[in-house]
Amino acid sequence: AAYDAGDHESYMHKEMLEQPVAAERVLRGRLDDRFGTAHLGGLNMDARDTRAIRRVKILGCGSAYYVGQMGAALVEELARIPADAEAASEFRYRDPVIEPDTLYVAVSQSGETIDTLLAVQEIRRKGGRVVGLVNVVGSAIARECDGGIYLHAGPEVAVASTKALTNMFLGFALLALQLGRVRDLSIADGKRLIAGLARIPEQIQEILDREAEIGEVAQQLADAESLFFVGRVRGYPVAREGAQKFKEISYRHAEAYQTSELKHGPLALVSEQVPTVAIVPDDELTDRNVGALHEIAARRGPLVVITHEGVDLGEVQCVRIDVPRNERELDPVLLVVPLQLLAYHAALRLGHDIDKPRNLAKSVTVE
Template identity: 50%
Template sequence: KEIYEQPEALRQCISSRLDVKNGNGRLGGIHRSAKQLRKIPHVRLLGCGTALNAALIGQQLIERLARIPAVAHVSSEFRYQDPVVNPEALHFAVSQSGETMDTIAAIKEIQLKGGDVHGVVNVVGSTIARLCGQGVYIHSGPEQSVASTKAFSNMVAAMTIFALQIGRARQLSANEARVLAQGLKKVPELIEQYLANPGPIDEAVEMVLEAPSLLFLGRGLSANVAREGALKVMELTYIPCLAYPAGEMKHGPIALLEEGRPVVVVAPDDAVKEKVASAIHECKARGARIILVCTEGDELAKEADVAIEVPRTHPLCSPLLTVLPLQLLAYRTALALDLDVDRPRNLAKSVTVE
């Protein structure tokens, strides 16, 4: 149900925050003027699980559009690294529930060292929202399932809008920003289009059901979509999953490949697609079977055993489309295994302990 609520949830997130005409973002909870945004030395993002995967995408978007360093940190590790905190830097704490204990501890570490933090949360009035006192509500609506879907998409959308906002305050051209803003505005409609005809998900499920484990690959933004897909499948089906940047496959994961082993590859039509195609060829040469998420009409689909095509969008918006088949793959595989898709074992919606 929540997978299919994503178009409307995204509309709620972006509707009043996207200035398509001028190619800009307007996040009212970011209490920095354009002049102040130009002086930010770097951006840090904190998160756990799905929120971390969204933060990793945000990291790439901010660097790409604003041309300043951005780093996403695992919240549970952050304070134990005795981090150096620059009070002039911008910090984001990403959490659906706003109650994630590890992220709360990381926020306190930053505040103790003189920094301030913006919350990126869904639940209004949550601990992180109150502790930060500033930030962004992602407006995805109530999310009951433990495995997050629509909150992930809205976190990514919020990060995209912020990247636009800080990019325009710096040197991002109005034309480049306008094209991205137009692309982001169209995404809810494209998601509806895809969900109405999601392609051969059930064929992919049949391959996954036979697998002792799964390898997920992607490059660029799609490396983090692969991480999110692996997390979803593992959470809902209990099948061991590994996610790697496609270029890292030859540095270890290639040892797992054998005849018939499924490999899930996320490869939209972007600047690194040809590099991913090379990884696909390496997998096939070792007998692996390829489940490919690609852009509709792409010739790369011919290389796959199962190709799931998503509508074409702006390359920087691609995670919002390519994550959908992976969410459906996790959901339908869990149903085929007769598992509880809303309450997976050993998991909680809000992780309130360290």
């Protein structure tokens, strides 16, 4: 049957709700509980190749770049290989040094984004090894790479990407796990993460089931001309993606910052008119994050806090949205789901064309 929005008012809505099923598909057949690892045959890399990697460089554009940042954190945490993400649109213009012992990873839903494709070609021309995390099978980027992981999110039509991004994160988790288990990650940690990954689809569903409640919160945010999205370390790319989604479809000015950077400048803008959406997971930084919430509240900035059940936010005035707990390394994929719903319901309230936001195309295939 043709892919259409069915009973949903938009493709974005349908695609958000498909995330649990899509997540199952990217994980299916790839989790090995016995050895606490992932099986990614399509990478075309054996243990010797994997051990030779000294660095991982991830390239993507827009939201794929932000998920790339989440992916870099996963690679560093699980495989202990230095990793970072860069906007593919900038990469080739700075005449990058291509190293033979760096694993390059191109990430793209469409597989047709010109900036990402040209970055891949530049790396290959200079002899580098590139693997792809791509959704569309047989797309240009998939064909240009030395190997890769298909994301199996299914077709995505809405300009604002949702299920492809969730699956990119899970793809990175699988990659980091496989790299980690060939290197220093213990079997116990591998099994802990495998169990965590297996819980993700139903935990995404738990968040989606609270759409009505989260939609209410979005009503308040929709009226603000300008908003901050803040997070630290694992939470920062989550904040960037939250701001991206919000500006794409609600046309509000949404700016992401590291929570720790607020006091170095942007706090000057916080006021009753400028709400902040703060990512405050239960982790090593919770207390510091809560400290920042107090500073925002003291300037009368309205606060929406995406956090975990049981996190003590003190006396701070805020609307809180709790997401289910998983292994800390995997938190971003759950923290991001309420942000999709906030953007979606804000745009709906403002009466915008959700699937075709002004000035944007689903894939940017010309420079």
